[in-house]
Structure formats: C-alpha cells, structure tokens
Amino acid sequence: MSEMDCVYCGKVITKRSKEHIVQNALGGLYESEEICCEKCNNFLSKNVDAPFTKIFNPIISRIDNFTKTNNKKSHPSCSGKAIYDNEIYDVVIKDGKVVSCIELGRKLKCDISKLKFEIVAYDFQIDNSSFKSGIGKIAFNFAMEKGIDYEILSKGISIKEKDGEVDSILFSFPIIPFVALNPMDDYIELNTRMELYHNLILFSQDSNLWCYVDLFNTFQYYVILSNEWDAKEPVLETYLQLLQQIDRTKPELYIRKPKHILAYAMFFNVEPCMNLEEFKKRVEVAVQKESLKKNMSDVLSAKLGYDYFNIDKIKDMKKEEARLYLRNEKGLSLKSLLLYFDEEDKFKDSTFRQVTCVGDKYKIVSYPLLINKLLKTGSIDVREYTYKKFERVNAFLAGIDRLNEGDDNDDKEQDEI
Structure with missing residues (x-):
C-alpha cells in the first residue's frame, strides 16, 4: 500500500483530507493529509470520533479559551445536576449555564434558561468500547504520521465492508492504564x-x-x-x-538590573541584549509567535x-x-x-x-x-x-x-x- 492510498478503504487519495491526530473536538491541532481519504475521514468522524469525544464534553465545556482548528465558536453541551428552589434536577448544561431541564420544564412551563440554577455536578459517562477505540485511534494516527508502516499496525484494526464500501472501523489495540509507580x-x-x-x-x-x-x-x-x-x-x-x-497581551517588563534581562530572556526564550527597546521588541515578537x-x-x-x-x-x-x-x-x-x-x-x-x-x-x-x-x-x-x-x-x-x-x-x- 503506497503512502497515498487510504489506509482504510485502500483507494488512492485523490482529494486531500486533514485527519486530526488527536480529535479536533478535543482541541487537537496536529493534522495529517496522508492517512485516509475524505470519505473514510467523514465515516470515522461520525462513527468513532463523535461517540468518543462526547465523553469529554463535561471537561471541554468548562475550559476557558479552549482552542480548536474547526468550529472554533461551538461549545458542547453535557448533562449534569443543578439545584433550583432547594431541589436537585437532571439538567443539560452549555457554556456553564442550564439550558434544559425536562422535569422542571413540565412543572413550570417556562423558559428554563431564564431560571437561576446552581450547578452542582457534571455527568461523566464512559462508554468503554467507544473510549478504547478512540484512544487506539489516536495512537494509530500518531504512529502513521511518524512513518510506521501500516502493515505493522494493521492487526489492531478491524475493517468491515458492505457492498464494496467501508461499513465499520474498530480500533482494538490492547490498552493499559497508567499509574504513577515512582x-x-x-x-x-x-x-x-x-x-x-x-x-x-x-x-x-x-x-x-x-x-x-x-x-x-x-x-x-x-x-x-x-x-x-x-x-x-x-x-x-x-x-x-x-x-x-x-495570552498575547504585551508583557510589562520590570528591568532594573542586567540579571533581570537574563531572567526574561530565559523565560521568553529570546536572545538577551542590553538595548532595552530592542530587547522589549524581541519579547513582544516571541509572545505573538x-x-x-x-x-x-x-x-x-x-x-x-x-x-x-x-x-x-x-x-x-x-x-x-x-x-x-x-x-x-x-x-x-x-x-x-x-x-x-x-x-x-x-x-x-x-x-x-x-x-x-x-x-x-x-x-x-x-x-x-x-x-x-x-x-x-x-x-x-x-x-x-x-x-x-x-x-x-x-x-x-x-x-x-x-x-x-x-x-x-x-x-x-x-x-x-
């Protein structure tokens, strides 16, 4: 199989499709165009990535200034529990606010989003099969991007076809949880x-x-x-x-001694110089880049x-x-x-x-x-x-x-x- 063949369907990649090594919904910025075709990429996004990344919505929804390459302004919703009028309800949370509560909605028949809730918990539900497949896919993608031959990795992937088209893809590599031992x-x-x-x-x-x-x-x-x-x-x-x-804000530098320049140079990873204006420009450029x-x-x-x-x-x-x-x-x-x-x-x-x-x-x-x-x-x-x-x-x-x-x-x- 050549480098320009899709690893899943085996067809030649005629249109480049960016595959995220770590899923974009999880904030992954690392991409590759030489793993799969656009059709298989979309299939994976729907059938492997979506159920996997949904697991992490309670975390993603609470990260300030979360970064993504696609759908940058979208924020996932997740289920949780919140208190209203001294009672706990099952709710849907988005952007740190309760946007839905079926039980309370039926009772009060009003716009739930206008009520004042106290969020007390976020539900974190792991579907083991989706979780393991998603973790395995990340490891597989990273290995492929780093030049590991597909044949070496193929035993950990199950691909089924129906009517000549990919019908299912499962990443079944053995997984061991990390535990700090030293x-x-x-x-x-x-x-x-x-x-x-x-x-x-x-x-x-x-x-x-x-x-x-x-x-x-x-x-x-x-x-x-x-x-x-x-x-x-x-x-x-x-x-x-x-x-x-x-934070790209221009930093305020308090320089009173030469050693302060050296300290800032190490912190911002720039070349030190005794010309203060030049040094401040170097720091500002480093922050922006x-x-x-x-x-x-x-x-x-x-x-x-x-x-x-x-x-x-x-x-x-x-x-x-x-x-x-x-x-x-x-x-x-x-x-x-x-x-x-x-x-x-x-x-x-x-x-x-x-x-x-x-x-x-x-x-x-x-x-x-x-x-x-x-x-x-x-x-x-x-x-x-x-x-x-x-x-x-x-x-x-x-x-x-x-x-x-x-x-x-x-x-x-x-x-x-």
Missing part, C-alpha cells in the same frame, strides 16, 4: 502546577511498539501497537500541545522548577547524604530523580513514561509491562490514582486548584521584587 511521577502528576495539555509518546522496547496517550493531563494510557517490532529499529517520537489560548505546540521536556522541566530539584546542590553532596536529603526532605529517591533528569536539570525524553525503577536495588524496567504485571496480580489500585487525577482536573476547571493559586501568589511576589 515518587517522581507521583510528584509530577499530583503535586505540580496543573496545566491542560495532550501528550503523546511513541516508543519501542525490544519487540514492543508502544504509544503513551495523555489527554487533558488526566486520562493516561499505554497502547501496544505491535509486539512484533524489530528491536534493531529504535523509535522515540513525542508531541505535547497546550489546550488554552495563550508562541505556539501551543511545545517541547515535552521544556514543559515538564518548567512544571517542576529549579528550586525544588537543585541538581547543583545534590551534586555537591556525598552519595548517602544526597540520598537521605531526597528521601527525607523531598520524599523522593535519588534513583527516580536521576531516571528523568540529566546534568542540566532537563527532562530525558528517552526515559520519561517508558521505564521506571523498582526494588531496593532500583532495577530499571519497562513501565507499561510492570503496570500490566501489577494489574494482573491485583497489586495496584488504578481507581485510586485515576480518581485523584480526575479530582485535580475538576478542581482546576472550577478555579479552585490550590497548587495553581500558590504559584500565582509566588508570581505576584516575584513581580513586586
């Missing part, structure tokens, strides 16, 4: 500043080809795309994209912050002293820190979410395979971890994320200094 991951996921992003990591380990899929920095899964991968052909591709529009598509390592390094993981301080310590410092003062093992960080305090793309360390000797093992083993023996509780992640995103969307509030206060103090 102190570093636990800290990253539950104790750092909350940001909304999609993160994809395509990587190979021996004969396995994996794709780590993280949606909204909350729904995290490993998808095994193949167990027949050639170990001599290593693969590592990453993608990270923020989900809220960037900043992309939602980010380098994964940069985002994760920024989340952690240099003050918390002071590599220079640790390097000056004796080995046992450093180990005790990290365990007792920071609650982390030295091994889990060094597993992800290099000497310049930057994240290692080559290890993040791919391997972890276990046992007293900190043996490095495959992350997804270890999780799978522990799940089979009942040694870990997936529900506890996923509940904590879900609570975090709910708190963030409700504007009560304590970690972010603390960061905001720190930023204000820094500006005053």
